[in-house]
Amino acid sequence: MSPSSYEYHYLFLGIFLLIAISFPLLPIILARIVAPKKPNPIKTATYECGVETKGDSWVQFKVQYYVYALMFVIFDIEVIFIYPWAVAFKQMGFFAFVEMVVFLAILAFGLIYAWKKNVLEWK
Amino acid sequence: MSAAKNISQVDEGLKSELQKSGIFVTTLEGLYNWGRRSSIWPLQFGLACCAIEMIATACARYDIDRFGAGLFRPSPRQADLMIVSGTVTKKMTPQVVRLYNQMPEPKYVITMGACSISGGPFKDGYNVLKGIDRYIPVDVHLPGCPPRPEALLHGLMKLQEKIDSQQIEKMEWYQKGLKREFPVPEFGPNGLNPPYNPDVFQPQQHREITVG
Amino acid sequence: MKTPTEIKQDIETKFPGTQLTLEGSSLVIPKEQWSEIAKFLKNTPEYSFDFLSSVTGVDYKEYLEVVYHLYSMEKKEGPLTIKVRTDCEQSLVPSVTPIWRSAEFQEREAYDLVGIHFTGHPDLRRILMWEGFQHHPLRKDYVQDEQDRPVEQF
Amino acid sequence: MDYTLKETPTLETQMLEVSLGPQHPSTHGVFRMDVILDGETIVKLKPVMGYLHRNHEKLAENMTSYLASMPYTDRLDYICSMTNNFAYALAVEKLANLEVPERAQYIRIIMAELTRLVNHTLLIGFLLNDLGAFFTPVLYAFREREKILDLFEDVAGSRMMCNYFRFGGLKIDVTSDFIPRVRQIINKYPKFLDEFEKLLSENEILMARCQNVGVLPKELAISAGVTGPMLRASGVPYDIRKVDGYSIYNRFKFRVPIGEKGDVYDRYYMRLLEMRESIKILDQAIREIPDGEYISKVGAAGARAPRTFKPPKGDAYGRIEAPKGELGFYLVSDGTTKPYRYHVRSSSFINLTILEDMCLGHKIADAIVILGSIDIVLGEVDR
Numbered sequence A: 001m002s003p004s005s006y007e008y009h010y011l012f013l014g015i016f017l018l019i020a021i022s023f024p025l026l027p028i029i030l031a032r033i034v035a036p037k038k039p040n041p042i043k044t045a046t047y048e049c050g051v052e053t054k055g056d057s058w059v060q061f062k063v064q065y066y067v068y069a070l071m072f073v074i075f076d077i078e079v080i081f082i083y084p085w086a087v088a089f090k091q092m093g094f095f096a097f098v099e100m101v102v103f104l105a106i107l108a109f110g111l112i113y114a115w116k117k118n119v120l121e122w123k
Numbered sequence B: 001m002s003a004a005k006n007i008s009q010v011d012e013g014l015k016s017e018l019q020k021s022g023i024f025v026t027t028l029e030g031l032y033n034w035g036r037r038s039s040i041w042p043l044q045f046g047l048a049c050c051a052i053e054m055i056a057t058a059c060a061r062y063d064i065d066r067f068g069a070g071l072f073r074p075s076p077r078q079a080d081l082m083i084v085s086g087t088v089t090k091k092m093t094p095q096v097v098r099l100y101n102q103m104p105e106p107k108y109v110i111t112m113g114a115c116s117i118s119g120g121p122f123k124d125g126y127n128v129l130k131g132i133d134r135y136i137p138v139d140v141h142l143p144g145c146p147p148r149p150e151a152l153l154h155g156l157m158k159l160q161e162k163i164d165s166q167q168i169e170k171m172e173w174y175q176k177g178l179k180r181e182f183p184v185p186e187f188g189p190n191g192l193n194p195p196y197n198p199d200v201f202q203p204q205q206h207r208e209i210t211v212g
Numbered sequence C: 001m002k003t004p005t006e007i008k009q010d011i012e013t014k015f016p017g018t019q020l021t022l023e024g025s026s027l028v029i030p031k032e033q034w035s036e037i038a039k040f041l042k043n044t045p046e047y048s049f050d051f052l053s054s055v056t057g058v059d060y061k062e063y064l065e066v067v068y069h070l071y072s073m074e075k076k077e078g079p080l081t082i083k084v085r086t087d088c089e090q091s092l093v094p095s096v097t098p099i100w101r102s103a104e105f106q107e108r109e110a111y112d113l114v115g116i117h118f119t120g121h122p123d124l125r126r127i128l129m130w131e132g133f134q135h136h137p138l139r140k141d142y143v144q145d146e147q148d149r150p151v152e153q154f
Numbered sequence D: 001m002d003y004t005l006k007e008t009p010t011l012e013t014q015m016l017e018v019s020l021g022p023q024h025p026s027t028h029g030v031f032r033m034d035v036i037l038d039g040e041t042i043v044k045l046k047p048v049m050g051y052l053h054r055n056h057e058k059l060a061e062n063m064t065s066y067l068a069s070m071p072y073t074d075r076l077d078y079i080c081s082m083t084n085n086f087a088y089a090l091a092v093e094k095l096a097n098l099e100v101p102e103r104a105q106y107i108r109i110i111m112a113e114l115t116r117l118v119n120h121t122l123l124i125g126f127l128l129n130d131l132g133a134f135f136t137p138v139l140y141a142f143r144e145r146e147k148i149l150d151l152f153e154d155v156a157g158s159r160m161m162c163n164y165f166r167f168g169g170l171k172i173d174v175t176s177d178f179i180p181r182v183r184q185i186i187n188k189y190p191k192f193l194d195e196f197e198k199l200l201s202e203n204e205i206l207m208a209r210c211q212n213v214g215v216l217p218k219e220l221a222i223s224a225g226v227t228g229p230m231l232r233a234s235g236v237p238y239d240i241r242k243v244d245g246y247s248i249y250n251r252f253k254f255r256v257p258i259g260e261k262g263d264v265y266d267r268y269y270m271r272l273l274e275m276r277e278s279i280k281i282l283d284q285a286i287r288e289i290p291d292g293e294y295i296s297k298v299g300a301a302g303a304r305a306p307r308t309f310k311p312p313k314g315d316a317y318g319r320i321e322a323p324k325g326e327l328g329f330y331l332v333s334d335g336t337t338k339p340y341r342y343h344v345r346s347s348s349f350i351n352l353t354i355l356e357d358m359c360l361g362h363k364i365a366d367a368i369v370i371l372g373s374i375d376i377v378l379g380e381v382d383r
Helices: A006-034 A063-087 A093-116 B012-020 B028-037 B049-058 B093-101 B114-118 B149-164 C004-014 C034-043 C103-114 D056-062 D067-074 D081-096 D102-131 D136-156 D178-200 D204-210 D218-223 D229-233 D264-288 D297-304 D347-359 D364-374 D378-382
Strands: B081-085 B108-112 B140-142 C021-023 C026-029 C051-059 C063-072 C077-087 C092-094 C117-119 D016-020 D032-038 D041-048 D314-322 D325-333 D339-345
Touching: A063 A093, B028 B149, B049 B081, B049 B108, B049 B149, B049 D136, B081 B093, B108 B114, B108 B149, B140 B149, C004 C021, C004 C026, C004 C034, C034 C092, C051 C103, C051 D325, C051 D339, C063 D325, C077 C092, C077 D314, C103 C117, C103 D347, D016 D364, D032 D364, D041 D347, D041 D364, D056 D067, D056 D339, D067 D081, D081 D102, D081 D314, D081 D325, D102 D136, D102 D178, D102 D204, D102 D264, D102 D364, D136 D178, D178 D264, D204 D264, D204 D364, D218 D229, D218 D347, D229 D264, D229 D325, D264 D364, D325 D347, D347 D364, D347 D378
Parallel strands: B081 B108, B108 B140, C026 C077, C092 C117
Antiparallel strands: C021 C026, C051 C063, C063 C077, D016 D032, D032 D041, D314 D325, D325 D339
16 A cells, blocks of 8 residues: 555544544543442432432423524534535635535525524523 | 552662653552542532632632642532531531542542531531541541631642552552442431441540549 | 600500510510501501511520511611510410511521421421421520530539 | 314423532532422522531520630621621620720721622622633632731731620731731722723623523512612612611711612622722721720720620620621620520521522523522521
8 A cells, every 4th residue: 555545545544533532432441440430329329419319300301402402403514514615615616615605595594494483592 | 547658669779860861760559649649629519617718729829729639520420539628517417428428439538627527616516517527537637717728738738648658459449348338327306317427437435534 | 766665655555455565675565466566567657667687586494585676778767676475385476477578587597496486487497407306406495415515524 | 174283282391300409519608499490490499508507506605705706706607707796796885885995996997898898809709600700700809808818817817717806896906017008908909890890890791691680679678688788789778887877987988889670780780889988988997097995994804804794684786787788696695694695687598588589480590690699608697
């Protein structure tokens, strides 16, 4: 696999991915091996400011939480699409710019619709 | 427990030689204890007047951050040092013991101020617990009412010395069968029952002093 | 501000048949008429005692006493001390929380520490001690738990 | 068959019961609120206290003398120990009608106003801490507090627990360089206040989070016995320094700031304005302080031999304008050296009665800010 061959570039990406994944996983695995484990019923009880928990936490919470999270996910994905475009913005010329503006307009329309249905207000 | 010097098999002369050429030699224990000693995260847990002095220690003038202990964690899950700063009343004791139980294993307790050591000036009160060491093991007793911020820093240094001298094999939380659970007392009609935790606290026997 | 003696005459003319006694500068009111007199003191524009500063329960061994300190915020007038007495066993005193909201916590504390039951209080529970505590610690005859008692100086 | 899209019934949601318990970063000590939440808005809020009930009143009755419970008053409101001593000394002086010499009166006023500066600065620091500016404003506040605590330490021997007042005067006279140092602090304090105000008062987040939050109407404030900056923020001009004119407050010219709406922003701004008024009082007090006795002859006898100090039979109620509100001591003496009944009317305890009324309908995050604006200290709440 000569340095200029096609796969070589992906090798770099592979190593980078490997390190990225090992950063979170390594401490977790290390902690699971090395950390002392002395569970007891009081320790594993849920912590609520020092007192026993009253009432159960599996309640029907308001639907607004769910809708708010949904709105966030939509616009988070939108940002992910903008990143690669922003990186190669210079080389791609005017056409890619117009295409991105159309993409943003469609999503902006969705935001206006949500705004009018006042999903964003928190009653 | 006397703070034994950090016994490492490498002799000092060789160590200082290598250090000159930039090579640092230490035992795994030395590294392990140095890591834990320099990053103790105290539990954000102020009871009374000593809490204000603890915050003053965390502030700019006395700066507990120089010892790595500046990050006060509100939740016991991420704390490894509980500074009991203030009067522990009988109504608060179950909460304190439950918080201590909920802290992950290498955990230490500093009883800051005379109140948490032995009830302090409020000892004769009907609602005051005569010292938190009746229910949980305490590592450093820090007298004073309130102890000055420098005294709290001194207490923290004493705790760091204690951590330095711990051997990995002999630490309690690594022993196999050891039960590290401290039962939470309940509220009785008169006070707390049980009045103290037998395997942590032995009341002094009132010896009759015969004169002459 | 009118002196306590004038207030005493004024109340006696307003509520015939009540025996008020004057102790020093404080007014002792029988507990039966206490809530009407309290409303009277608060609402008449001439007194307008709209600020109840402090409620204290005191145990005088033969009887229990509740001491009220009343001020007028509009007229910025000084304290009128009112004492209401009740026996030790039943210890019932009409509550003034509907009249002055500031009495809500203080009456609960007086109930908790001295054991005076306030009839008509929205939720009379213990405020400082835990629910299961069986005694009223500020009573003179309260004996502390064995391990709590101060060590006898020899 | 026509198909009508009915208004879908709002999904049936249950209430979540949460306890903002004794160990919580923003309850200013061990104070617990049992909150019932519908989503984020508060439906019911029950304060639970007593976690720091240290039996101050029972201990005072078993103490050997009146003076013996003076150091205990430091631990009542442990941020402003000088004003606690002031209130207790005033109550006993009213009980035993002792005279206090001129110089002692001036030094008492200076100490009380310095404590007010400390308390209000700390309050703004902790209020911003509750608002989310974690610990930066507290660092500024504690930097100023350290300077004033150095003064207390020189004069009274201890930073926080001063135990400096005696019945009829003070324990000891101030050091010679005390007055110049107080002048130094006063000259620099307005600059610090301007810096604080420039940072905070026009800050959009603070204004958005504090305005129209926890509004306290005037009538409810008066009927609930709320006193201090909270009461004046709701528009009631009631300051015990002006109403009672105790000690020698009538000699000083200072204004009492009044708020309009009584929301959290008014209460925050009230403390800033009160600090400027305290600086004015301190300024006048330093210029006019006379020489002379620091404790009256009768008081000195009592201070030196506290066990023989027997006030006459009877009862007395002395109150002062503590930084948090009206702090009163009700003492019943039966002629012996021990008080028969010793009751502390603490301002934080009574200011909490309307905590639920202010928090209903707000979000859970606003309840934390409202509690922060009430400025409670648990030593005084639970006594």
